[in-house]
Amino acid sequence: MSPTMSHSNAVSMPKRIALQGKYETLMMLSNGEQLVLAVVLPIIALFGLTFTDLLEGVAPRSIDAAVPGVLALCVISTAFTGQGIGTGFDRRYGVLRMFSTTPLGKAGLIFGKVIAVLTVLAIQVVLITIVALLLGWEPNLWGIIPAVLFLLLGAATFTALGLLIAGTVRPEATLAITNLAWVLLAGVGGVLFPLTMAPTWLQPTLDALPSAALGDALRAAMIEGQFSIASVIFLVLWAAAGSFAAIKLFKWN
Amino acid sequence: MVSSVTPSLIISELSKDLGPVPALNNRMLRVLDSVSLQALPGQVTTLLGSNGAGKSTTLACAQGLLRPEGGTIELLGQDPFGDNPDLRSRVGVMLQDGGLPPSMRPIPLLRHVAGMYKKPIDIDALITRLDLESFGSRTIRRLSGGQKQRVALALALAGDPEVLFLDEPSAGLDPQSRQVVFDLISEQRDLGKAIVLTTHLMDDAQRLSDYVYIIDKGRTVAQGTVTELTTLAAAEHENRPVNFGATPSLDLPQPPAGLHLSETAPGEYHLTGVSSPEHLNWLTSWWAREGILPTHMNLQARSLEDVFLEFAQKEETV
Numbered sequence: 001m002s003p004t005m006s007h008s009n010a011v012s013m014p015k016r017i018a019l020q021g022k023y024e025t026l027m028m029l030s031n032g033e034q035l036v037l038a039v040v041l042p043i044i045a046l047f048g049l050t051f052t053d054l055l056e057g058v059a060p061r062s063i064d065a066a067v068p069g070v071l072a073l074c075v076i077s078t079a080f081t082g083q084g085i086g087t088g089f090d091r092r093y094g095v096l097r098m099f100s101t102t103p104l105g106k107a108g109l110i111f112g113k114v115i116a117v118l119t120v121l122a123i124q125v126v127l128i129t130i131v132a133l134l135l136g137w138e139p140n141l142w143g144i145i146p147a148v149l150f151l152l153l154g155a156a157t158f159t160a161l162g163l164l165i166a167g168t169v170r171p172e173a174t175l176a177i178t179n180l181a182w183v184l185l186a187g188v189g190g191v192l193f194p195l196t197m198a199p200t201w202l203q204p205t206l207d208a209l210p211s212a213a214l215g216d217a218l219r220a221a222m223i224e225g226q227f228s229i230a231s232v233i234f235l236v237l238w239a240a241a242g243s244f245a246a247i248k249l250f251k252w253n
Numbered sequence: 254m255v256s257s258v259t260p261s262l263i264i265s266e267l268s269k270d271l272g273p274v275p276a277l278n279n280r281m282l283r284v285l286d287s288v289s290l291q292a293l294p295g296q297v298t299t300l301l302g303s304n305g306a307g308k309s310t311t312l313a314c315a316q317g318l319l320r321p322e323g324g325t326i327e328l329l330g331q332d333p334f335g336d337n338p339d340l341r342s343r344v345g346v347m348l349q350d351g352g353l354p355p356s357m358r359p360i361p362l363l364r365h366v367a368g369m370y371k372k373p374i375d376i377d378a379l380i381t382r383l384d385l386e387s388f389g390s391r392t393i394r395r396l397s398g399g400q401k402q403r404v405a406l407a408l409a410l411a412g413d414p415e416v417l418f419l420d421e422p423s424a425g426l427d428p429q430s431r432q433v434v435f436d437l438i439s440e441q442r443d444l445g446k447a448i449v450l451t452t453h454l455m456d457d458a459q460r461l462s463d464y465v466y467i468i469d470k471g472r473t474v475a476q477g478t479v480t481e482l483t484t485l486a487a488a489e490h491e492n493r494p495v496n497f498g499a500t501p502s503l504d505l506p507q508p509p510a511g512l513h514l515s516e517t518a519p520g521e522y523h524l525t526g527v528s529s530p531e532h533l534n535w536l537t538s539w540w541a542r543e544g545i546l547p548t549h550m551n552l553q554a555r556s557l558e559d560v561f562l563e564f565a566q567k568e569e570t571v
Contacts, residue, residue, distance in 0.1 A: 009370050009412055010342035019368045027356065090354065098352025098408070101316060101344070103369045105336035252318075 010103035021115025068218035069192035074124040075154040081178040084162030088174035142225030154214040160242030167250030185211040210238040260291040261447035267324035302468035308451035345414030351405040355394035370412035398425030419450040455558040497550035
């Protein structure tokens with residue numbers, strides 16, 4: 001053991017990350033606007049799509065067509081919009097700087113945020129699943145494992161993109177961009193509605209969006225029990241590009 | 254500074270550029286130019302200078318938050334840059350803007366940060382000491398500047414650090430909390446911690462410091478103990494003004510060469526140029542001759558402020 005190690009007054013890395021994860025999760029859950037975005041709006045979307053015929057032809061029953069898209073929306077709410085806004089304001093107030101002077105460090109901060117995103121996402125998924133089952137949802141059981149995988153991959157991709165925006169522009173701009181993106185992606189980004197419903201000339205562009213890859217993959221899994229390789233490739237590419245740019249461009253203060 | 258103790262912080266020849274600055278045709282601005290300093294355990298080392306002199310930039314470099322263009326920094330014998338949790342666990346930092354999350358309450362935040370350390374300081378005692386309970390129910394967003402300062406200081410102390418960096422620790426504090434904060438700092442010093450603080454307040458520097466570096470325009474212009482700086486530095490033109498109060502509008506006698514006597518306000522007199530006991534003798538003989546018994550008098554010692562102004566003026570004329 002080096003002399004430095006024996007002097008250390010820091011608790012172990014896993015313990016630091018667990019502590020920070022808990023802290024960040026509580027921060028997210030105690031924010032009212034965040035809860036509206038994470039829980040209320042997705043549940044409204046679920047009811048809206050179940051009791052209308054907006055998703056006609058996507059699946060035999062509306063509810064089965066609606067749930068995968070609503071889960072994709074939950075990922076974007078938490079990993080991208082909520083987490084991005086939180087990080088943007090943390091940066092403004094010097095909170096990132098303060099934590100990076102503690103044993104937590106930058107790596108601990110980022111892992112803490114990842115834990116918070118995954119925890120809040122897990123809560124969302126459980127809530128949506130309960131409501132959906134009560135509404136008569138019958139998922140394709142073969143699709144459960146692929147769906148979980150895509151939810152995780154989607155969370156990683158959108159966390160990277162959220163951090164990229166939060167770390168490069170002013171927090172007010174992050175707020176505007178991530179909220180606007182949430183609305184646009186939900187409406188026409190392939191999240192709630194499959195892009196086969198979009199005008200043909202727009203499809204190739206929209207198909208390249210990570211939101212479309214996530215929405216399509218979840219629908220393929222939960223409606224047909226399929227695993228979409230194309231979506232994996234798209235999401236991994238977006239996650240890689242987003243992470244690379246965030247690491248290069250993120251300004252800590 | 255001659256000492257056999259290993260310094261906790263050694264900064265040599267530090268230089269830092271910021272910019273590009275639009276006002277300078279987008280050239281870089283050199284904010285630190287060859288700053289060297291060290292801080293010993295069991296001492297308060299103060300960086301004294303006006304706003305914008307480069308004090309906070311020096312601290313940010315020493316803490317590893319800002320990468321300098323040149324020079325070396327050794328913090329507890331290690332390189333402060335990069336994620337180094339073991340080093341961070343031994344160093345406490347109070348940032349100038351505090352870096353406190355506005356939606357948190359102070360005590361849960363303090364307990365959270367303390368959880369990162371194997372042996373944190375006695376948190377309950379610290380809470381009582383800094384009276385954090387008195388505003389514990391409020392979120393940080395709703396605290397006054399002074400209250401935020403106390404929370405930020407508590408966070409810096411949470412890990413019972415060996416080195417404590419305090420950027421303007423007394424800013425925004427009322428006299429009472431200022432005393433509490435100063436007592437805490439002195440205690441930490443007596444426990445053998447190395448304390449590095451910045452201030453633009455001469456009074457703070459004079460009260461707290463064991464060793465002072467005067468920083469002006471990104472350079473160290475003078476250094477020494479408070480006593481060294483106030484007595485030795487400019488002994489050749491030592492000048493201790495005398496102030497006294499007496500009946501207004503006295504007929505002032507002509508003082509010896511080099512002295513100047515004036516009435517600065519009705520009944521307030523000021524004698525400058527006093528540099529030998531003979532001069533005091535001259536003053537008191539005049540009082541005896543005229544039957545003047547002053548209401549008060551004092552011999553003004555050279556303050557750190559005089560030293561600071563003197564060096565700042567020197568800089569101007571260079």
